[in-house]
Amino acid sequence: MSPEKFMVDNCKNIYFAGQETTATTAAWALMLLATHPEWQTRARNEVLEICKDGAHPDADMLRSMKTLTMVIQETLRLYPVGAFVARQGSEDMKFKDIIVPKNAVIWIPVPFLHQHPDVWGPDAHLFNPERFANGILGACKIPQTYMHFGMGIRTCVGQQFAMVELKVILSLILSKFSFTLSPAYRHSPAFKLTIEPEHGVNLIVRKL
Numbered sequence: 001m002s003p004e005k006f007m008v009d010n011c012k013n014i015y016f017a018g019q020e021t022t023a024t025t026a027a028w029a030l031m032l033l034a035t036h037p038e039w040q041t042r043a044r045n046e047v048l049e050i051c052k053d054g055a056h057p058d059a060d061m062l063r064s065m066k067t068l069t070m071v072i073q074e075t076l077r078l079y080p081v082g083a084f085v086a087r088q089g090s091e092d093m094k095f096k097d098i099i100v101p102k103n104a105v106i107w108i109p110v111p112f113l114h115q116h117p118d119v120w121g122p123d124a125h126l127f128n129p130e131r132f133a134n135g136i137l138g139a140c141k142i143p144q145t146y147m148h149f150g151m152g153i154r155t156c157v158g159q160q161f162a163m164v165e166l167k168v169i170l171s172l173i174l175s176k177f178s179f180t181l182s183p184a185y186r187h188s189p190a191f192k193l194t195i196e197p198e199h200g201v202n203l204i205v206r207k208l
C-alpha cells in the first residue's frame with residue numbers, strides 16, 4: 001500500500017470511528033434522558049451546580065460530573081454503538097473444551113453481554129445509571145463483559161476523548177433546555193455498522 005493511500009485510509013478510519021460513534025451515543029443518551037425525566041433532572045441539577053452562572057465546563061468541571069458519567073455509562077451499556085468486537089486467532093487456541101483454530105474470526109456480540117442478567121442482575125434490560133455509582137466493578141459481576149470501547153490492545157484509542165465530547169454536548173444541552181420524547185419517535189435500534197436509531201430521535205425541546 002502506498003504511503004498516500006495509508007494516510008487517506010487512516011483519516012477515513014478516524015473520521016468514521018470518531019464522528020458516527022459519538023454522535024449516535026449522544027442521540028441515544030438524549031432519548032434515554034427524555035424518557036427518564038428523573039435522571040434528566042438529576043443530571044441537569046448536577047451540571048447547573050458545577051457550571052455556576054452559565055460557565056462553560058472546563059476539564060475539572062467535566063471530571064466532577066459523576067451523575068452525567070453514570071448516565072453515559074448506562075447509555076453505552078444499553079446501546080453500545082459497536083455491536084460486535086471482532087478478533088482473528090493468530091494460532092490454534094483451546095479454552096476449556098472449546099477449540100478455536102488459527103485464523104478463525106470470532107464475533108463477540110456486545111449487546112448480549114451488556115444485558116445478560118447473570119452479569120448485571122435481573123434489571124439488566126432497564127435504564128438504571130445508579131448501577132454505576134461505584135464504578136464498573138460495582139455495576140456487574142464480570143467487568144470484562146462491559147466492552148463498549150472494545151477490549152485489550154485494540155481498544156478504542158478515542159475513548160477518553162469520546163467521554164469528554166459526550167459530557168460537553170450533554171451538559172451544554174441540559175444546562176439550556178429541557179426535553180421530552182415526541183410522539184413521532186419510533187423506537188427502532190437498527191444495526192447499520194453501528195447500532196443507531198433507525199428513524200432518528202424526535203424530541204420536543206423547551207428553553208429553560
Ligand code: HEM
Binds near residue numbers: 019080081154
Ligand atoms: C462513544 C464513542 C465511541 C465508541 C462507542 C467507540 C467504540 C470503539 C470500539 C468498540 C472499537 C473496537 C475496539 C476493539 O476491537 O477492541 C473502537 C476502535 C477504534 N476507535 Fe472508537 N469509539 C468511540 C469513539 C471514538 C473516537 C472519538 C475516536 C477518535 C477520535 C475513535 C477512534 C477509534 C480508532 C482509531 C479505533 C481502532 C483502534 C485499533 O484498531 O487499534 N473512537 N472504537
